[in-house]
Every structure is written in C-alpha cells, then in structure tokens.
Amino acid sequence: MNGTAIGQVRRFQRTVTQRIGALDDAFMGRDRPLGQARLLWELSAEGSEIRALRARLELDSGYMSRLLRSLEADGLVVVDGGGPDGRVRRARLTPAGLAERELLDRRSDEAAASLLAPLSEGQRERLVVAMSEVERLLAASMIEIDVLNPRHPSARHCLQAFVAELTSRFDGGFDPARSLPAREEDLRLPAGMMLVATLRAEPVGCVALRLCPGVGQIKRMWVDPAVRGLGLGRRLLAEVEARAAAHGLRKVHLETNRLLTEAITLYRASGYEEVAPFNDEPYAHHWFEKRLTD
Known part of the structure; x- marks a missing residue:
C-alpha cells in the first residue's frame, strides 16, 4: 500500500472529524455526542430492529446498548420487544425524539451552509462534487463479499x-x-x-460458481443498480476467479445474453475470450472462457 496515500487518508480523516464537530461532546450544540445524534437519524416513529440497526451501522452490541440507554434516559427513544416470542427488540423515536431529530436536521443544514459560505461559487461546486465522489468510493470500500448458503435471505434476495x-x-x-438449472445443492460446497x-x-x-472437473462455471452474476459504477462487478468476478483457482481449476466458463451489454464489456475487459458454445443455454448468445493458469 502506498505510504503517501495512507498519509493523505489520515489527514483527510482528521480534517473532516474536526470540521463536522465529531470531537465535540455537545454535537450541534445539543447535550449529546455525535454517536447518539447519528442513532437518532437512523430511527423513526415506526422503529427499527436493533439487530438490523447494529449491523447497518457496524456497531458492537455493547456500544449500541449504551447509546440506546442514554437516549431512553432522555425520553427520546423507546425499546421494546416484538415478534411472536418477544425476542426481536425494536427501538423507535418518541414524540420528543422526533422533535429532537427535526432540530438536529435544522442545525445540520445550518452547519453545512456555514461550511460552504466562505467559498466561492466555483469552490462550492468543486467541494460538493468531490464529496459525492468520496462518498461513492467510501461506499465501495465498505462492500464485503462472503460465501453464503443459497438459502440465506441475502442470497435469495439477490x-x-x-x-x-x-x-x-x-x-x-x-x-x-x-434456463439451465442452478440448483441450491449445486451452489454449496463441495x-x-x-x-x-x-x-x-x-x-x-x-x-455463483459451480465446481466442475477442471473448469469453474460462473452463474447468476448480478449487481444492484444502486451500486453500479463502484467496480463491484469486477470485484465479484475477481473473487470468484480466485475461489475457482484455489480449488485447483484451470479455467472458468460463463455464458450471457446479447442484451446484457455491460456484462459483455466487463467480461472482455477482464480477459475473457469468446469461444464456441459449450452448453445449450437457451438464453445465451455469447460463451466466454478465461484461463486461470498457464
């Protein structure tokens, strides 16, 4: 990793945390730190499951509990059980919590305006564009790729x-x-x-990857439209190739439809070569192969 790049990232982090008030005990002039305010922005009157909330914010259970207890003590949040057995805990904003969040929204708008005010029109545009790009790249760095059982809710959603x-x-x-089948048992080890x-x-x-003798068959590749342009397709392709190589496979195959032009462009840019049809997939117009070892 480039040492200069790491140093720039650290300087950026220090500047941003100071400029947005993350170091203040009383964020936005209120009697609570940024962590509590951030949690208020994630909640609503309908509430959220605490487990999902903790996963979304990437907080450990102890810290989440402390944040919620503090907000409960101030009368801003209510935590209760839900579901048939009462074990699914939910947190929701009280009327006072909704009012507090509205106040934080107003003060946050004012703080954003004060950040932009000293700049020229051109500088403001450059900063906003740069912030948008930084947000997208940070989101790209937050994406995690894991092997899941095809019956897992996240796998089924995809x-x-x-x-x-x-x-x-x-x-x-x-x-x-x-279409040619990709059964659940085909998408689980071995x-x-x-x-x-x-x-x-x-x-x-x-x-998905099917581990066939000598060749990996890549199937069911999909990227949510909301994150397209972040390089996730290329990351997924590189990851599945690495997994295939780790299982001793020499090459990978995939097929695609002529209407999926973005996918075709990605495959060709990633070193895939078009070959003669190797199966009778009725929806395929192009068949590709990539050698993983020489």
Missing part, C-alpha cells in the same frame, strides 16, 4: 433480483425453468458456492 432484472430486460422475459456482496448489511450483488 437471486430473485437477478431473475426479475432478466425478466424485464430480455425479449419475451426470462423463465428460470427454461459442488459449488454462492458469493454475496453486502453494503451496510444489505445485499447488493452476487455471483
């Missing part, structure tokens, strides 16, 4: 979204029953695996 997108894009739609990408604990992409 597979359903994959089918829905192909149905909307293909001439005549997409019927999984007509037969294969399912890689799922998550951002803030939400599924945003997937790719």
